Amino acid sequence: MAHELEKKPGLMSSDLTVAETLPASWYWDPAVLTWETQKIFHKTWQLAAKSSDLPEHGSYFATELVGEPLLLTRDQEGRLHGFYNVCRHRAGPVAVGCGTRKALQCAYHGWIYGLDGQLKSAREMDGTANFEPSQFGLVPIQVANWGPLIFVNLDPDAPAFETEFGPIMKEVADKGFDLSRMAPVERRDYDIACNWKVYVDNYLEGYHIPIVHPGLFQELDYERYEVVTYRNYSKQFAPVRTVTETQAEERRYARYVSEDQQADEAEALYYWVFPNLMLNIYPDNISTNVILPTELGRTLTIFEWFANPEATAEDMKQTIDFSEEIQQEDIFICEHVQKGLSSKSYDRGRYSVKRENGLHHFHLLMEEALRD
Ligand code: FES
Ligand SMILES: [Fe+2]
Structure with missing residues (x-):
């Protein structure tokens, strides 16, 4: 209809x-x-976290956006990443809450992902045909940081954050804030x-x-x-x-x-x-x-x-x-x-x-x- x-x-x-x-x-x-x-x-770009939710190298922060489980990380070089917080095995949670780790272990069967989303190890998957761990990294999302605010966008084709927020960022900066x-x-x-x-x-x-x-x-x-x-x-x-x-x-x-x-x-x-x-x-x-x-x-x-x-x-x-x-x-x-x-x-x-x-x-x- x-x-x-x-x-x-x-x-x-x-x-x-x-x-x-x-x-x-x-x-x-x-x-x-x-x-x-x-x-x-x-x-659209959505405000999803604060910089202080990811205070140091190795920080992770699990959150949700209108029903989608999301995961933000700061890798060992301090770079910010965003992913769906959904394990590529059977959709378990890769992280719960927040904290600091060198890697993240899924809470279901224990697959281990790097803070950059790469699948590093998958227990007892040796006999599985055509299983290529490099093809099973976490699904990324766009992230952007403005001052104390962290934004995400679930649309890979969305315009860059700077395109959408540029005029506002400029006006705020021009005012000296x-x-x-x-x-x-x-x-x-x-x-x-x-x-x-x-x-x-x-x-x-x-x-x-x-x-x-x-x-x-x-x-x-x-x-x-x-x-x-x-x-x-x-x-x-x-x-x-x-x-x-x-x-x-x-x-x-x-x-x-x-x-x-x-x-x-x-x-x-x-x-x-x-x-x-x-x-x-x-x-x-x-x-x-x-x-x-x-x-x-x-x-x-x-x-x-x-x-x-x-x-x-x-x-x-x-x-x-x-x-x-x-x-x-x-x-x-x-x-x-x-x-x-x-x-x-x-x-x-x-x-x-x-x-x-x-x-x-x-x-x-x-x-x-x-x-x-
Ligand atoms: S669902 Fe993550 S290891 Fe099975
Ligand atoms: Fe009002």
Whole structure:
């Protein structure tokens, strides 16, 4: 049976003023999630680890990306490698967890692989005809390292990381931000009862800020808030309101109070990169949000904070507390929206031309990715 994607060419209008949002079924149809996994999550660069997960020569780190078991290693020369964490014998796990080894032994029958993925020894395989160990290395994946972040791409034909992230890396470097000095501070995981796109949609517009985030609204210059879209990413401008010193004393979030910090805010860069990554970059710290479907109607959002040595513990605590409050407000609204999208009363909505261009851009990229 033809799916609605095949039936309806040009589902999304590229003209924001006449466009309608994605059909509600995209947020609960299992077929859409399968396609998203294959055509989006397994084809785009995904933030999968931190440099500190592989701190030394011989480090390994097992992880998972939308159902695919993955393995990252740093070989004896310090080179980073990525593989499927799937033994070529009977699909056992080549590594579990993380640690440091000279070689990796499959937990099932004990085949041994080098940190470069080569099969080094396979027990009791002597009588097996035409068995050539050099043909049974681990299946590699693309890896890339940017500052404290490690990205993977499961598509061997995907454009290089530098091609996809180049403009962002350049802008960050041009502003004088040095990601290589940032070390991890904290990670928080949130399991949310909504489709991953509900969460991304919500992130991409400031339209809900006055209603959902009254605390944040007080701090922001909402009139000047805007989202600018690029090919596969968008950037948010979220300027803080300028205040007098007395007003500043009443301000709730110290992060936004001091003059220095106001300057920091002016310098801040907020990126969303298709499909599921947010990067919040400040002179002395960065945070990353990764939004992953875990099952139909459930999303894992992983928040991590990194800071350079000049950031104080108090600064970071305020940043994280502030983020936590906003996140809880967003979770509340996203879980309700998921229920609404599943209602038989709702299919597609319209966009605020002034406030929802970032959301429209995301929906166009979704349609393009699933259609190709
Ligand atoms: S599955 Fe790995 S050695 Fe058998
Ligand atoms: Fe929000």
